[in-house]
Amino acid sequence: MDGVHLAGMPGVHAEVREGGQVWRGASGVADVRTGRPIRPGMRQRVGSVTKTFTAAAVLQQVEKGRIRLDAPIGRYLPRLVPGERGEEITVRMLLNHTSGIPDYLPCAFPSLKEFPSLPDISPESLDDNRFRKFRPAELVKMGLTAPPTGRPGGPTGVYSNTNYLLLGQLLEEVTGTEAEQYLTRNVIERAGLRHTVFPDGPRIEGPHSRMYEALYGLIEPPRDYSVYHMSWVGPAAALVSTMEDLNRFYGKLLDGKIVSQSSLAQMQRTVPVRALDGTTIDYGLGLHKVSIPGCGTFWGHDGTVWGAGTTSLTRADGKRQMSVAVNLMRWNKLDSSGKPQHHPIDDALSTLYRQAMCGNGNAQAEKASQVPAFGS
Template sequence: MTTYENVQQVLDQTVAETDIPGIVAEVRDGDRTWSGTAGVADLRTGSPRRPGEYFHAGSSGKAFTAAVLLTLEAEGRLGLDDTVNAHLPGVLDVNGYDGDKITIRHLLNNTSGLFPTGLAPEVSHRYATRSGFDRHRFDTFSTEELLRIAVSQPPVGAPGERFEYANGGFHIAGAIIEQVTGNSYADEVERSVTRPLGLAGTRVRPTAETGYPDPHPRGYSHQFLKDGADPAALTPENWQSLMEEPGLPPLDVTEFNSSAGYAAGNVVSTTSDMIRFFEAMTTGSLLPPAQHRQMWTTVSTEGGYWMPHTRYGLGLFEFDQGAPGGRALRGIAGSLWGSYFFAVGTPDGRHTVAVHTNTEWKSWDLMFKVIEAEFGISFGA
């Protein structure tokens, strides 16, 4: 059985055995490209998933933010070790934070000490339940509101002390980009990333846009709390126990306003474009050598309630087990309502697999099964 057949088997089994409606995968291995699908793009019509669909890439957009800031550093317009107060005076000087101690690097590698933004009541009370999501799915978040939310809870640690995944750090990073350049975040992503790489199917989603170009799958979500659960009681430790019971029908969440993602993840793309972007990030073909090294200077994610077996760079991650040739596999990933994407590949950019499901992240099983099928690497239980 070829590795492609192994991957297809993983896709088929995942759709058959879990509540994931559909999956599309694309593999680029040297000069060869393969695409596979399983399941449906639309539960109502039964239309199948197909290659080339547009989707929301979720937190994969963090790597776009990092790439823009590294480009600005290469241009001499800022430094990763600049403090936040050097560019946004006072924004962080509330609730126990210190903008003179938190740097841009801290924001990008999730060691700033900022709390997990998704647990902020201003966010969780809007979207935690099905009825709440339906009421608020078209709400628009301004940059100013996102910056207030980022510091609305006390720090979880000192700057540089430990890893804690925080969207708020990337919201602040996006505001720094706009302050330094005088341009919108979306314009700087286009200037520094999508245009140089020729990513014709990729862009930061405009604030007013709530749908996708065709072709695209419908998005479905089970990512809601049980009836009566208090979003204020959510913690990184207990959130799974408060989620809805399995077996309920999914909610169609295709149309919604994703402005809350901003610079922490609001990119719409395709598997082909994301492979091209990821390969540029892992090989260093977009950034100068000094900035490329910083992109892949990683920190431990241990204790940060994040993906096991990984270290985090600047918007991307590296696995702690070797790829063929003895070097660690690298990856990029993101999830939000109705969408989950990941790409994993070798550091030389020669071998990459990208996968999208039209529901949010369920567990790490799918990613690790795809890695084992395509690369022959098992991370165990």
Template sequence: MKRTHVTAALLALAVLGTTAGTTGTAVAATRNHTVTQVQAQTQVPPINEAALNRAIADLPAPDATAAEVRVGGSAGSWHGVAGVRDLRAGRPAREGMRFRAGSVTKMFTTAVVLQLVAEGRVALDGTVQEYLPGLLPADYPAVTVGQVLNHTSGLPSPKLSNDFADVYATRFKAWTPEEYVALAVANPIEFTPGDWQHYLNVNTFVAGLLIEKVTGNSYEHEVTARILRPVGMRDSYLPGRSVRVRGPHNRAYQVVPEGFPGAIRYGDAHVVDMTETSVTSTWASGDLISTTADLEKFVNALFKGEIVPAAQLEPMFTVPDVKEYGTGRPAVYTSGMSRLELPGGIVAYGKTGARYGSATGVGATRDLSRTVVYSLNSTDAKAAGQNQRGLGVALAAFAR
């Protein structure tokens, strides 16, 4: 059974589509790019509802048990749901299910920091050492807030086991943000801040701690009061130390080897239920619980400048002029999102996220002619490689 995950390329294709006969895939930004104003977009193709329906009609399938997709924007809209809520009872999935949004959370954390910049309470060129004294080792160079937001800080990642057996055994462990950052910065800084880009959760942990220090309130309170409530995201929340998903939701499953403790049979494979799990290990980098409708509200409000004022919003559409650490490829991450280019000159911005059993994506053209939000109950959401199912879906769904 092929097991794959949704990539940034899939998100770009889902947002923007392609023309009939096109076989190429979405291309991540091949040059560093700073956006100074909303630019005219190449016209997006019409929504092919029949193709979208066909694309998710066979769920549940080996690679995913359920999916919900919302396509919107000024060029039209479409909603689709397929699959099952749980494998044991086989109840059908339905619209409005809550899910763990994973790294899409980073968009919210970044937006709150930029609100604080707009309020004059934080400066992007101010240092972590200034705002959070003692958090970083004394021998670390100065790291700015802006570098934390766009992942050019050089801060290292904690050395944690990636073996799923270890993850499963510790799935209810409660981390504090300070504990996570301390474990990370026990390692040497990776590079001189500002020289490279390395996308790591530690950056958004530091951003979350910055929010708490500057406001005097919890990270959860600030995101709720500043974004979730004003935008009307009534089905979204930050769970804190709770391991449960409140309200209606699909079960989240991770594929495992035969004989794995607690596994159930699923076709020719075996899975464990990862619906209940601690998200403190991702906190401000990945703990949001939401719905596709709520995330659609969010991306529209964000891109319109209703969450972060226009002047302070630009970092979310700006890729720093550096290379990716370890590969030498051009950087693609902005502050909180990724920038992606498609053949034909269409550009998309958005964010994907993955928790075990749940893959999520949010994105749009900057002029909001096309938006997309998807939730996929992937059976191997964190696996390396492209989601061939999703890539095929996008190519078919947006063909003329």
């Protein structure tokens, strides 16, 4: 972890578990101006790690017979997804990103271009939307009116936050409860998580780090975005949590205590999906699969919002867990083609992952570098 800090990361904190043993640590600062140290128990905006929580909530409703995985979404949300598209796209396709519905983010933040073609990007839209409260249907409409990324149910998916906003609307339709409230009562509280919440405003309650966004070198020095209204991602990526809570959640999920074992088996049926960073990942229903020779198969998710990155992975047998949080995002500057350049932080994180996931360092370095690094 000290290596990650020395490579240029302001602060990093983590929790690693193996069997009954727990290690927590931190390196660096939570505030570059004051030098306030970062601590391992701090709260973090965990971004798309939220998607596993949302997927688990949908599977709970599948178990109750209120949702069918292979039913068309138009059956539940005919006004949001009308016509032929609503009949072709199933709930499963939303969960595993094979719906062909593009991400709404380039529309909500119009100066943002799809990764990695970012030469025209500017930070103004980040500041303009800092306190804006988006409506989910407004964001969904942006995604649905953009050109499709492929045919529904295609062999390869394309990662899209629009899918999970639709799943939030689906939960509200079948439960009669706001998605964030349902998730809190039936997933967060069921898992016994004490520091995991959907914030109801732009600020994080409790001890936390500032969260610095570099935007590929376009914001220099990086700017703090720890105060930000998370309505722009909602049930797709708005959660605040701790690394302890994330390890507890994934441990219980893989142990069949959040959804049934049959539902978990559905969540672990993967397809290739192109992530936001351009890489291809093995993606199930709200779960990433990461296989490292000499170390094992891990399940979990990564996530990023402005200034904050999180990765949480649990080995398939549940005996080894890693959750890591960093407080600087998009540290790579762009080359002339708009492609992010390699940075020492990338290598330092790979080393940290290898040690945290495998302990003895036996994992192949090039495979450990394939751990999701805040690409979604």
